[in-house]
Amino acid sequence: MSSSAVTTADDTKVILCQSSSCLKGNPPSKLECPTCNKLGIRGSFFCEQACFKAGCTSKTHKIIHDIAKSGTAALSGVYNPFPNNQFTGSMHPWYPLSPRRRIPDHIPRPDYHKTGQPLSEIKAGGQPGRILSLEEQEKMRHACKLGREVLDLAAAAVRPGITTDEIDEIVHNATIERNAYPSPLNYRNFPKSVCTSVNEVICHGIPDKRPLKEGDIINIDVSLYYDGFHADLNETYPVGKIDDESAKLIRVTQECLDAAIKICKPGALFRDLGKAIEPIAKAAGCSVVRTYTGHGVNDLFHTAPNIPHYAKNKAVGAMKAGQVFTIEPMINLGPNWGDVHWPDNWTATTVDGKRSAQFEDTLLVTETGVEILTWGPRHTAHKATGHW
Structure with missing residues (x-):
């Protein structure tokens, strides 16, 4: 001027x-x-x-x-690496990404940490969901407790101005401090230690140099590998003051997950989880993403069973005591449940640019019901109000 x-x-x-x-x-x-x-x-x-x-x-x-x-x-050197991509909303990548974060030599690593290929998962393909021994269940409890601690630390840092790369650094460091490995790092070549999905990003957002803004929503998906077992959990958070539609979306997504958890017990059918989730989403004018599912998790990051979140799905099998799996519904504002991918081969966004939210827990089927291994402040608040 x-x-x-x-x-x-x-x-x-x-x-x-x-x-x-x-x-x-x-x-x-x-x-x-x-x-x-x-x-x-x-x-x-x-x-x-x-x-x-x-x-x-x-x-x-x-x-x-x-x-x-x-x-x-x-x-400042920030740029969009895909200038010709047709983004569906306001979000786009802010590159360059920071260098790959270091893992100290003493941290045990999963089999994909060098090559990016989860060979154990590939070998286990097609096999039924595994029943964990009591010792293995205890290891899952401990890993999930650590995962909850890391997620809560990351959530406490959410504010306008912080970048998703800075959140990745917090998650990485907190995981290493607990002598654990951040499960996403180099899993099928994912470049970071956590997934951060903002606004219309449904899942698998790659942390970068974009600062969060007042009114954003962000999902932080934490997974870690400790003593041979993976924990997996995520929640969606407001950034400062958010609009009513975004607040509704977050509330409805929590309700969807909670309704699914309530029906978990030995003998319950995996296909019925979607039957509990989708009516809640539809009643609120929202839709359930179909591309991504919940999954078994144990010494493998992703394994059987496969758990869709929409009604009238064809998931196979019934729950058995000793099984551990995630339920993680992704809910979009509006009726469109479709998704599109950025050229980074990871980031999935809504097709119409409307916002999406997700909540995820790792669950253990017990002889009488279900145990939420990733129990945290949200669950405690729900229990206090009689929701659990």
Whole structure:
């Protein structure tokens, strides 16, 4: 932005009012546009509130803000690696990604940590869901307790201005501090230690340099590998104050998961979980994502059984005591349950750009019902109100 200035007799330079409709003849002025000041644009001064409103809040002036913001991103080296991709909403990647985070030598690793290929999972394909021994169940309890601690630490950091890459660093460090391995890291070549899915991103968002904004929602999906077993859990959080539709979406998604957990017990059919979930979503004007499912989890990150979240699915099998699996419904605002992928081969978003939320727990079927291994503050609050 060019600015008009005059020099006084004592060689002091002053800025004249920038309003083209100034009724005072554009006198020397000190009322500065705060957005311009923040962006480093100099010379954006006005003599009074009337000129400020006429000049600083005009569409033409706001274009200058937009140009400056773009320039700031470019100067900082941030860029969109897929400029020709047709994004469905406001989200797009903010590259470059930070370097792969280091795993100390003493941390036990899953089989895919070098090659990216989960060979044990591939070998187990087609086999029925495994029944865990009492010793293995105890190991799952401990891994899931650690996973809950890490997720709660990440959630406490959610605020406007923090980047998803900074959340990834928090998760990575907290996992290492617990002598565990962040399960997503290099799993089928995923580049980060946690999935962060913001707004219309359904799942598998890759942490990058985008700062969270007031009004966003973010899902943080934490998985860790400890003593030979994986924990897996996620929740969706508001970033500051969110709109009513986003708040409804988060509430409904929790209700969907909770309704599914309530029917878990020996003999319950996996296909009936979707029957408990979808009516709740539809009644709220939402839809259930069909591409992604819950899954068995134990010494393998993803294994049988396969657990769809929509009604009239064809999932096979009934629950048995000693099985461990996740339920993790992904719920979209509006009737469209479809998804599209970014060219990074991971990030899945809604097809219409509307928001999506997800909640996930790891569950152990007991002789009499079900145990929530990833129990946390949300569950405690529900129990206190009689929901459990």
